Amino acid sequence: xxxxxxxxxxxxxxxxxxxxxxxxxxxxxxxxxxxxxxxxxxxxxxxxxxxxxxxxxxxxxxxxxxxxxxxxxxxxxxxxxxxxxxxxxxxxxxxxxxxxxxxxxxxxxxxxxxxxxxxxxxxxxxxxxxxxxxxxxxxxxxxxxxxxxxxxxxxxxxxxxxxxxxxxxxxxxxxxxxxxxxxxxxxxxxxxxxxxxxxxxxxxxxxxxxxxxxxxxxxxxxxxxxxxxxxxxxxxxxxxxxxxxxxxxxxx
Amino acid sequence: xxxxxxxxxxxxxxxxxxxxxxxxxxxxxxxxxxxxxxxxxxxxxxxxxxxxxxxxxxxxxxxxxxxxxxxxxxxxxxxxxxxxxxxxxxxxxxxxxxxxxxxxxxxxxxxxxxxxxxxxxxxxxxxxxxxxxxxxxxxxxxxxxxxxxxxxxxxxxxxxxxxxxxxxxxxxxxxxxxxxxxxxxxxxxxxxxxxxxxxxxxxxxxxxxxxxxxxxxxxxxxxxxxxxxxxxxxxxxxxxxxxxxxxxxxxxxxxxxxxxxxxxxxxxxxxxxxxxxxxxxxxxxxxxxxxxxxxxxxxxxxxxxxxxxxxxxxxxxxxxxxxxxxxxxxxxxxxxxxxxxxxxxxxxxxxxxxxxxxxxxxxxxxxxxxxxxxxxx
Numbered sequence: 001x002x003x004x005x006x007x008x009x010x011x012x013x014x015x016x017x018x019x020x021x022x023x024x025x026x027x028x029x030x031x032x033x034x035x036x037x038x039x040x041x042x043x044x045x046x047x048x049x050x051x052x053x054x055x056x057x058x059x060x061x062x063x064x065x066x067x068x069x070x071x072x073x074x075x076x077x078x079x080x081x082x083x084x085x086x087x088x089x090x091x092x093x094x095x096x097x098x099x100x101x102x103x104x105x106x107x108x109x110x111x112x113x114x115x116x117x118x119x120x121x122x123x124x125x126x127x128x129x130x131x132x133x134x135x136x137x138x139x140x141x142x143x144x145x146x147x148x149x150x151x152x153x154x155x156x157x158x159x160x161x162x163x164x165x166x167x168x169x170x171x172x173x174x175x176x177x178x179x180x181x182x183x184x185x186x187x188x189x190x191x192x193x194x195x196x197x198x199x200x201x202x203x204x205x206x207x208x209x210x211x212x213x214x215x216x217x218x219x220x221x222x223x224x225x226x227x228x229x230x231x232x233x234x235x236x237x238x239x240x241x242x243x244x245x246x247x248x249x250x251x252x
Numbered sequence: 253x254x255x256x257x258x259x260x261x262x263x264x265x266x267x268x269x270x271x272x273x274x275x276x277x278x279x280x281x282x283x284x285x286x287x288x289x290x291x292x293x294x295x296x297x298x299x300x301x302x303x304x305x306x307x308x309x310x311x312x313x314x315x316x317x318x319x320x321x322x323x324x325x326x327x328x329x330x331x332x333x334x335x336x337x338x339x340x341x342x343x344x345x346x347x348x349x350x351x352x353x354x355x356x357x358x359x360x361x362x363x364x365x366x367x368x369x370x371x372x373x374x375x376x377x378x379x380x381x382x383x384x385x386x387x388x389x390x391x392x393x394x395x396x397x398x399x400x401x402x403x404x405x406x407x408x409x410x411x412x413x414x415x416x417x418x419x420x421x422x423x424x425x426x427x428x429x430x431x432x433x434x435x436x437x438x439x440x441x442x443x444x445x446x447x448x449x450x451x452x453x454x455x456x457x458x459x460x461x462x463x464x465x466x467x468x469x470x471x472x473x474x475x476x477x478x479x480x481x482x483x484x485x486x487x488x489x490x491x492x493x494x495x496x497x498x499x500x501x502x503x504x505x506x507x508x509x510x511x512x513x514x515x516x517x518x519x520x521x522x523x524x525x526x527x528x529x530x531x532x533x534x535x536x537x538x539x540x541x542x543x544x545x546x547x548x549x550x551x552x553x554x555x556x557x558x559x560x561x562x563x564x565x566x567x568x569x570x571x572x573x574x575x576x577x578x579x580x581x582x583x584x585x586x587x588x589x590x591x592x593x594x595x596x597x598x599x600x601x602x603x604x605x606x607x608x609x610x611x612x613x614x615x616x617x618x619x620x621x622x623x624x625x626x627x628x629x
Contacts, residue, residue, distance in 0.1 A: 054502050084504040094495035108503045111406055156499075 006067075007032045007164060007196045008053065013062030015048050021222060022048055026062070028215045028227045035190050035197040035210050037230060040217035041245065046200045047091070049217070050166055053198065055083045084112065087157030091168045093149035095141040101128060101152050102137035108159045127155040131185060147178040154185065164196040165189070171203045183209050204248055208234075216242050254310035259284035261292050267300040269293065270338075274308035277316035286322040293332065300331060304338035317346060324351075389586045393516060396508040400517075405509045412514040419480040420522035424529065426479065430471050431530035435459055435537025438467070443546055452546040456556035459538030465565040466572070468530035470617060472523060473576035477609035481584035484515055485605035488588025489598040497589070507589065516581040523577030524570045531569065564629050572620050576613050583608035 006029045013026040022045035030036045038046050051057040053064055055071070064071040066082050074082075095104050105124045109115055115123070128134055131151040141149055150170060157165055167186065171179035183206050190197050190210075201207060207214065207230050215227045218241050225239050234246045244250075260272035269292065277283060293299055302323070309316075320343065324334060336344050366374075399405040442458040488511060491497050500507050535557060542548040587605035591597050 051498075056498055056501060080504045083502055086502070088499065088502045090495045090499060092494060094499040096496050096499070097491075097494065107408075107505070111503070111505055160503075 004031045004033070006030070006065075007034070008198070009063075009065040010053075011063045011065065013052070013064065014060045015045060015052055015057070016060040017048075021060070023217055023222055023224070024061075025223050026215075026217075028224065030196060030198060031213065032196055033190070033194050034213045035186065035199065037207050037211035037214035038198065038200045038217070039202055039207055039214055039230070039245070041202065041219050044217045044219035046202070046217060047168055050088075050168055050198070050200050054086060054088050054166055055079055084160065085162050086164045086166060087154075087160070087162040088166045089150065089153040089157045089168065089170065091172060093141065093146075093153035095149055095152055095156065097141050100138050100140055101133065101144075101155075104141070104152065105156050105159050108156070112160060123159070127158055128152070130158070130189075131155045132181075147174050147182070150174070150182065151185070154189075158189070161193075162195065164198065167197065167199045167201070169201055170199060171201065171206050176205075179203065179206065180209075186210055204246065207246075216245065218242070254308075256281040257283045257309075257315070259288060261289065262305075263296070263299075266298055268303055269296070269299050269301070270303045270305050272305045272308070273316070274310075276310055277312040277319070279313055279315040279318075281315060283315055283319060286319060286326060289323060290326060293327075301333050301335055302327070303335045306338055306340055309340065312340065312343060316343060317350075320347060321350065385590065386586065389589070390582065392508050393512060393582060393585075396506065396513045397516070399509060400513060405513055406505060407510050407514050412518055415514055415518040416522055418483075419476065419519055420525065423476065423479060423522075423526060426475055427472055427526050427530050428533050430475055431463070431468055431533040432537040434467055434471050435463055435534030436541055437537075438462055438534075439538035439541035443541060447546070452542070453548060453552065453556055455538060455542050455546060455548070456553045457560035460535055460557040460561040461565055463534035463538075464531050464561050464569050466569065466617070466621075468534055469523075469527045469569050469573040469576060470613065472526045472530050472573060473580060473613045474610060476519065476523065476526070476577070477580045477583075477606050477613065480519065481580040481605045481609040482602040484581065484584030485588040485591070485601040486598055488585060489591030489601040492589065492591045493593050493595070493598060512581075512585040512589070515585055516578060519577035519581040520574050521577075523573045523580075527569060527573035531566075568620070568624055568629070572617065575616050575620070579612040579616060580609045583612055 008030040010026050010028050010030075014024040015022045015026075026049075038049050040046050048057065052059050059072060063073065066085075069078065069082065071079060071082060095101070096107070099107070102121075102124045105127050106120050109120045109123055113120075124137065125134065128137060131154050133148060133151055133155065136144060136148070136152075141152070144152070154165075154167075170182050170186065174182065186197055186199065187210050189195060197210075199206070199210065211230045213228065214230045214233065215224050216233070217223075218225045220241065226233055226237060226242050230246065233242065237243055237246070254275045257273065257275045257277035260274070262270045262272055264270055269289075271289065289302070293302075320336075320339070324347070327334060336347065339347075396405060438459050439455050442455050443452060446452050446454050446458075488497070491511070497507050497511075500510055539550070539553050542553050543550060584605040587601040587608065591601040
């Protein structure tokens with residue numbers, strides 16, 4: 001039976017750049033084991049939402065709870081500890097370009113585990129194999145394709161077996177087949193590891209294929225208008241903006 | 253082959269103006285302007301409608317569309333209606349498409365004039381802010397260095413070696429050239445003056461003391477500011493653009509320890525060595541002038557140099573160069589870490605790193621010179 005206890009709680013959150021409020025009054029809960037989609041039109045603040053959850057940007061108001069710990073209310077060390085339990089796949093992969101794929105995945109292991117060089121090598125090979133990149137250990141990020149970079153980014157994010165994985169626009173810039181394979185990978189990882197996944201995306205195909213919970217950020221009124229399973233939202237919503245978004249602009 | 257676009261104005265009735273368009277209305281041709289139409293309309297106040305006749309229009313592209321949108325802007329909200337039924341089907345659709353999404357209010361950037369006082373205020377606040385950022389960065393770097401001393405800093409030894417090679421060994425050719433020439437120039441300038449007093453031998457003192465105490469360190473510092481400071485800023489700036497620094501932060505790895513510390517260490521270690529090497533090259537430059545022009549023998553020059561250059565001079569020079577190394581590394585890394593997320597921001601970061609480093613070097617030289625003066629060394 002799946003454990004459905006709350007993992008990340010967003011409480012009364014407002015995010016802003018200076019005086020410019022991007023989104024206000026956000027309240028939603030991400031449960032353990034969810035594949036949670038943060039969706040919305042371009043420029044609605046999806047990625048900003050993620051930067052706040054992973055500790056790169058301070059919210060203007062409100063709290064982010066990991067379990068029952070108030071993330072932004074804690075001291076630096078606590079935040080560090082929490083965020084070490086989260087893996088992030090950035091939009092462009094954000095692999096360290098001066099290191100090989102193996103070194104990229106190995107770095108967090110070297111930092112935080114007492115493993116020896118041989119053991120680290122084994123873990124690195126395993127993680128890269130999980131994302132379909134076995135044999136590419138000694139390649140530099142610039143020598144592989146964009147889709148492979150993203151997958152390597154996932155391998156690095158998974159290096160420390162995090163409790164939650166964040167994905168920033170995983171299918172952006174990928175051909176349909178690679179995007180589908182990435183979706184499948186996210187699903188498989190979620191099923192086998194039980195990791196909570198937070199996916200920032202506006203790709204409808206991905207949203208319906210992988211998401212079992214979501215929040216919709218409406219750029220026009222600068223707040224969230226719905227949360228829940230995207231399939232149910234499509235079936236039940238009366239909100240014209242959300243309906244338009246979920247049906248790719250088709251008129252019902 | 254039709255000629256370039258032409259415009260004929262016809263007024264079939266009291267309230268209608270027909271624009272007869274003919275020829276090629278292509279961008280880059282000498283096309284008639286909307287001004288013609290405007291003048292005509294102003295001279296006939298009873299006009300209510302503008303129609304189009306495009307029977308003889310042979311070809312059109314954006315050139316025609318910009319003409320039409322200009323007309324539309326002119327008469328938006330006025331009594332005159334544009335009747336687009338005479339236009340080619342494609343042009344009509346494109347015009348409709350351009351009008352489909354109305355201009356978002358407030359989206360256009362305000363280009364208001366900024367008053368002098370506002371500008372002055374903003375610049376002043378900006379200056380103090382950047383001063384604060386500088387202090388914060390130096391503080392962070394100090395904390396990272398303290399962590400290193402306690403053995404708690406996390407960085408890769410291999411990175412340190414690589415950076416040391418890049419900013420040490422690989423800088424030797426340019427440092428050789430510059431310091432050799434500086435020694436040569438100093439000797440030349442000094443020789444002309446000293447010859448008047450028959451005191452040519454003191455060229456050795458002049459070159460020796462100037463190089464060892466000051467010039468070698470400054471010249472290496474400036475070379476390294478351009479060569480390595482700029483490179484540091486560009487590297488870290490690009491990492492910022494690619495979110496590589498974000499990736500470090502979200503893994504709980506301090507970019508200060510991981511990226512800045514090895515660069516600072518490498519330069520602080522390599523600069524005194526480079527400076528020592530520059531001393532030798534500079535003295536060699538002076539020697540060449542002395543031997544070839546002033547008829548001073550090699551041994552004489554050597555003896556005079558050894559007599560003139562005291563240990564204190566050497567220590568002051570080496571100390572200065574270590575300080576300059578830290579300054580170059582800090583300004584390069586700081587500008588890199590502050591870099592925005594665009595290609596031009598990386599360029600600005602590199603430029604600003606070099607400028608900051610050179611200003612820092614000059615200020616530090618002034619302070620060190622004053623201090624040694626007060627201390628009497």
